[in-house]
Amino acid sequence: MYKLKKRCGKTRRGEFVTPHGTIQTPVFMNVGTLAAIKGAVSSMDLKEIGCQVELSNTYHLHLRPGDNVIKKMGGLHKFMNWDRPILTDSGGFQVFSLSGIRKIKEEGVYFNSHIDGKKIFMGPEESMQIQSNIGSTIAMAFDECIPNPSTREYVENSVSRTTRWLKRCKIELNRLNSLPDTINNKQMLFGINQGGTYEDIRIEHAKVIAKMDLDGYAIGGLAVGETHDEMYRIIDAVVPYLPQEKPIYLMGVGLPSNILEAVDRGVDFFDCVLPARNGRHGHVFTKDGKINLMNAKFELDSKPIDEGCQCPTCKNYSRAYIRHLFKAKEMLAMRLCVLHNLYFYNNLMQEIREAIDGDYFKEYKVTKLKEWGNRA
DSSP: OEEEEEEETTEEEEEEEETTEEEEESEEEEEOTTSSBTTTBOHHHHHHTTOOOEEEEHHHHHHTTOHHHHHHTTOHHHHHTOOSOEEEEOSHHHHHHTGGGEEEOSSOEEEEOTTTOOEEEEOHHHHHHHHHHHTOSEEEOOOOOOOSSOOHHHHHHHHHHHHHHHHHHHHHHHHHHTSTTOSOTTOEEEEEEOOTTOHHHHHHHHHHHHTTOOSEEEEOSOSSSSOHHHHHHHHHHHGGGSOTTSOEEETTOOOHHHHHHHHTTTOOEEEOSHHHHHHTTTEEEETTEEEETTSGGGTTOOSOSSTTOOSTTTTTOOHHHHHHHHHTTOTHHHHHHHHHHHHHHHHHHHHHHHHHHTTOHHHHHHHHHHHHTTOO
């Protein structure tokens, strides 16, 4: 259940009550594709750095260790020792990212495993069954993430199929939630709006899926090659047509500046691999923008990554030490930077919520973008 606590223009401040705890929104979900954050970050670490929601991937967990293994181990919460909400991506993004080794049919998608080439089939029912075995808090509907650019005809046909798949997802998840051996029989379902960069297709699709009374709604198929201005244009067009009494999730976004702009347009949920991926390469976010710790100027820099930051890394280690770890190829370097970047994102969301609560979000946004020099 989503409770809208405050609204300022399009900006929303809410609470989303789930079987695994209440999520304060806007929120950034920390991406642990295979039930772990890349960079040796544990579930205990996630709590220390303020993570509310962990996100894992259906397709990848289906391959390793197998959703049946996870079910036998009591579900993903128990398996990875995480008692807060988990959202599982449906596998739909792999329809996009594995385009060279898949075929899309009405019944679903035929893949070749990116690990060993083994043939895999996943349709709406299979995606829901896998996510039910995993026992996540929120299951994402199975869809096609449309490549950009795509022809209007392709997008129209794809969106129609995604709508048919969504109906099948809802029927199957309702069935699974009624079974006695289901790990989480209160599993929630989010539908996904698609339509490429065609505003009219996006709006019509939003109207159709809004009638399906789902637990939440996502905007998918963005941050896949279009410009930031195109992305903001689509968000502006679509958000008013999605149910305002339900959470709205912008999938796979993004940079801190993108998050501020999307919050300003009414988005509640975010996820992105960017903070962890950047951290593993020594690129870290600070109040003054992003810096590269591999640069020679940090060799004798005794300051923390970001002065004033309260993350475990900044409270204990210097830029010079972390740079040394990278140069020495010590995995601790990645861990420390990923911890910092995820803390930066989680703390950013906390500050955003406080700014909305205090009626100064517009000023906060302007100040932050100026501090980052729009480089963040």
